[in-house]
Amino acid sequence: MAIDLEELYRDLHEHPELSFREHRKAAIVAGHLLGLGLAVHEGIGGTGVVGVLENGPGPTVLLRADMDGLPVQEETGLPYASRVRATGPDGNDVPVMHACGHDVHVTALLGAVEVLAGDRNAWSGTLVAVFQPAEERGGGAQAMVEDGLFQRVPVPDVVLGQHVAPFPVGWVGLHAGVAMASPDALTVTLHGVGGHGSRPETTIDPVTMAAATTLRLNSIVSRELAATSPAVLTVGQLHAGTKHNVIPERATLGISVRSFDESVRSTVLAAIGRVVRGEAAASGAVREPDIVQEDHFPVTVNDADATERTRVALRGAFGGQHVIDPGHISGSEDVGNLATAAGAPLVFWFLGGADPQLFAGASNPMAVAAALPSNHSPRFAPVIQPTLTHGVDALVAAAREWLA
Secondary structure, eight states, X not given: OOOOHHHHHHHHHHXXXXXXXXXXXXXXXXXXXXXXXXXXXXXXXXXXXXXXXXESSSOEEEEEEEOOOBSOOOOSOOTXXXXXXXXXXXXXXXXXXXXXXXXXXXXXXXXXXXXXXHOXXXXXXXXXXXXXXXXXXXXXXXXXXXXXXXXXXXXXXXXXXXXXXXXXXXXXXXXXXXXXOEEEEEEEEEEOBOEETTOGGGXXXXXXXXXXXXXXXXXXXXXXXXXXXXXXXXXXXXXXXXSTTEEOSEEEEEEEEEESSHHHHHHHHHHHHHHHHHHHHHTTOSSOOEEEEEEEOOOEEEOHHHHXXXXXXXXXXXXXXXXXXXXXXXXXXXXXXXXXXXXXXXXXXXXXXXXXXXXXXXXXXXXXXXXXXXXXXXXXXXXXXXXXXXXXXXXXXXXXXXXX
16 A cells, blocks of 8 residues: 555654654654565664665665654644644753654655665665654764664665755755764853842852853854854853742853864864853852763765766756755754765755745745745744655655666
8 A cells, every 4th residue: 555645744743753752753664664565673773763675686775864853842833733742851841843854854765665665677786764763963873873773784885865955846955075064062051159139249140141151152153263164153042040030050051063174163162161161250150160062973974976976866857957056054964974884975965845936936046945944943844745756756766876
């Protein structure tokens, strides 16, 4: 029985799960893969699922999709919008949404597997379909590797994957070389002395300390890096206090850094440490701040030769004018860890998911795209069709290019 991709997508979108908790989605994926005749491996790296289809002699091609959602309150107004809530890693109750399109990725990969499994005369080799947990936390790919992924399934000759983005449906973005940034996530705890809000002179206010630190941190990229050395620094969290008239003991900042070069990364991380400690000292903090590195993974690098070979296949599927080079993307991905562990080239591209009518007559389509709700927005909502169809077509075209 054919997979109803639209129904599947709506179901996955309505029931997102946080990183390493993708139990429902993993079970759905495993069921479909078994129904398509693949050998299925479950529980790799926690909730990862892999399907293997051997179809005669030839190369081994790995197709990858990520499965996790984000702690975001959905505001799309869609009839299949998520109303899910869950307990986050910090123990707090949070909303959950597929705000980055991983539901598109899973659905399109299952559709591609169905096409390839149903037409085995058109290719020869081994297909490895990886459904990875926890891309949003940056640890899912490495968790699968460390859990013996390539001891359980064939080692691929190439790793292929895609990510939906807010540019027109029917377009594909592919860049050779360094394609996506390396991320760092840091948690900073600033220590003060709490007290009554009516007597701030008896306290050392960590809220003021955090505010000053945040403003100073936002000057690092603009004032300490050359214009030719791109990086992004974002303070995405600031937590302090429990009541309006209580000055708390501490404040916590959550910091995200994106960089494309190790020397730039080192400069930014060193500057963060200097600024955090300096602002704490200037505020008379009772102790040194705590700076904890939470996550880090490398830049995403598309192999040049493999990218050009795949580009030809994608142009054949979508037309040359619809396969663009978006340049460096400041977002990040951990799919490269799979390719590195396998010693295989990586090709990772972007799939348009925005309504093409929004771009009709536009002289600068990318300017239109920049104004749309982006990945991680509570209003991010790829159009279901023809996004899913094109997502399947892209994976199938790329896989067939590599399968003998």
